[in-house]
Amino acid sequence: MKKTLSVLLSLTILQYATGQMPKITGFFEKNTEKEFGLESAFDKNLSKSSIGETIKYLSAKPHHLGSLTDKENAEYILGLFNKWGWNAKIETFFVLFPTPKTRILEMISPTSYKAVLKEPALKEDVTSGQSGQLPTYNAYSADGDVTSELVYVNYGLPEDYEILDKMGIDVKGKIVIAKYGRSWRGIKPKVAQEHGAVGCIIYSDPADDGYFHGDVYPKGAYRNEYGVQRGSVIDMSAYPGDPLTPGSGASKDAKRSDRLTAQSLLKIPVLPVSYHDASPLLAALDGPVAPDEWHGGLPFAFHIGPGKTKVHLKVEFNWDIVPCYDVVAKIEGAVFPDEWIIRGNHFDAWVNGAGDPISGQAAMLEEARSIGTLLKTGWKPERTGLTRLHRMG
Numbered sequence: 001m002k003k004t005l006s007v008l009l010s011l012t013i014l015q016y017a018t019g020q021m022p023k024i025t026g027f028f029e030k031n032t033e034k035e036f037g038l039e040s041a042f043d044k045n046l047s048k049s050s051i052g053e054t055i056k057y058l059s060a061k062p063h064h065l066g067s068l069t070d071k072e073n074a075e076y077i078l079g080l081f082n083k084w085g086w087n088a089k090i091e092t093f094f095v096l097f098p099t100p101k102t103r104i105l106e107m108i109s110p111t112s113y114k115a116v117l118k119e120p121a122l123k124e125d126v127t128s129g130q131s132g133q134l135p136t137y138n139a140y141s142a143d144g145d146v147t148s149e150l151v152y153v154n155y156g157l158p159e160d161y162e163i164l165d166k167m168g169i170d171v172k173g174k175i176v177i178a179k180y181g182r183s184w185r186g187i188k189p190k191v192a193q194e195h196g197a198v199g200c201i202i203y204s205d206p207a208d209d210g211y212f213h214g215d216v217y218p219k220g221a222y223r224n225e226y227g228v229q230r231g232s233v234i235d236m237s238a239y240p241g242d243p244l245t246p247g248s249g250a251s252k253d254a255k256r257s258d259r260l261t262a263q264s265l266l267k268i269p270v271l272p273v274s275y276h277d278a279s280p281l282l283a284a285l286d287g288p289v290a291p292d293e294w295h296g297g298l299p300f301a302f303h304i305g306p307g308k309t310k311v312h313l314k315v316e317f318n319w320d321i322v323p324c325y326d327v328v329a330k331i332e333g334a335v336f337p338d339e340w341i342i343r344g345n346h347f348d349a350w351v352n353g354a355g356d357p358i359s360g361q362a363a364m365l366e367e368a369r370s371i372g373t374l375l376k377t378g379w380k381p382e383r384t385g386l387t388r389l390h391r392m393g
Helices: 002-017 029-045 048-058 068-083 158-166 187-194 275-284 354-375
Strands: 087-109 144-152 175-179 199-203 270-273 310-331 336-345 383-389
Touching (some): 048 068, 068 087, 068 354, 068 383, 087 270, 087 275, 187 199, 199 275, 336 354
Parallel strands (some): 144 175, 175 199, 199 270
Antiparallel strands (some): 087 310, 144 310, 310 383
């Protein structure tokens, strides 16, 4: 890779030295030099220290959807766009956003174990113990209180259930436990529900997301034994966005459907856990030994169940309608104003969100800042640029 890159750079330098400008797809040759000059000016405006400062500011406090800090961040971003010469505004929508009030996971046989369901604060991370943080959960899980035998379903994908069928294992009426990975998290409970499962547990296995790949946090970058992947499990294959206003904007006075009949909401309870909490459950499973490729990174043989291992899963939510602040920033195109180039990102987070989404948000804001600097030189884009910053699902 390094050798190839060196050759390409050498060729580019040679082309500049000999007056042979590289071609750019979509540009006439006479416009190539101008475009390279514009891109060079854009790149020179970018600052990694500015990106770092933005990340620190926007992730300083928890800022989940509808929170006071979420609104403060929206207003801060709005101010930046206006300062940089964009035409910016905030559009506010009102969306369904559940937050947990009850989370219980316990093994009741063959032994007892009550899941911790908590990420301990770390002295190395001053933000890890802040108040106002959402607990570990999967948004848009159904409320539920179920007790049943446990079945391990690998990554919980359709092909995994085909293997279970061949083994004569049925998950109907059972609680399944699946590994994060190989698909979007919402697929796992959706497929479990379709096969008759009454509950779904999702955990991060260290073979995919932990010590198999390097040192865990805070020593390294990988997930430690108490780390939990939060996130939505809404059924986006039904429709994206607010579950109660399919096909229309979730304005304050929008017509809303009944939550219990909303097509994109699951009908079974779902809970994400750490591999610390998953380990006792998986270790207790009996039944057939799992196929080799199903084994994770925990230090025991993986069995599938069902059998003697029974668990109790209970989750309840506050089903609130909360404000969703959509920052919209626009620069009118000078030549083709009806042709839009759209960029987007979200800025609310399950907790502080330095990695997701603020790292991407900060990079996009730096692009907007650089474009604003170019505007001050008299340059105008030919096409309309639009940036929407929001979150739903």
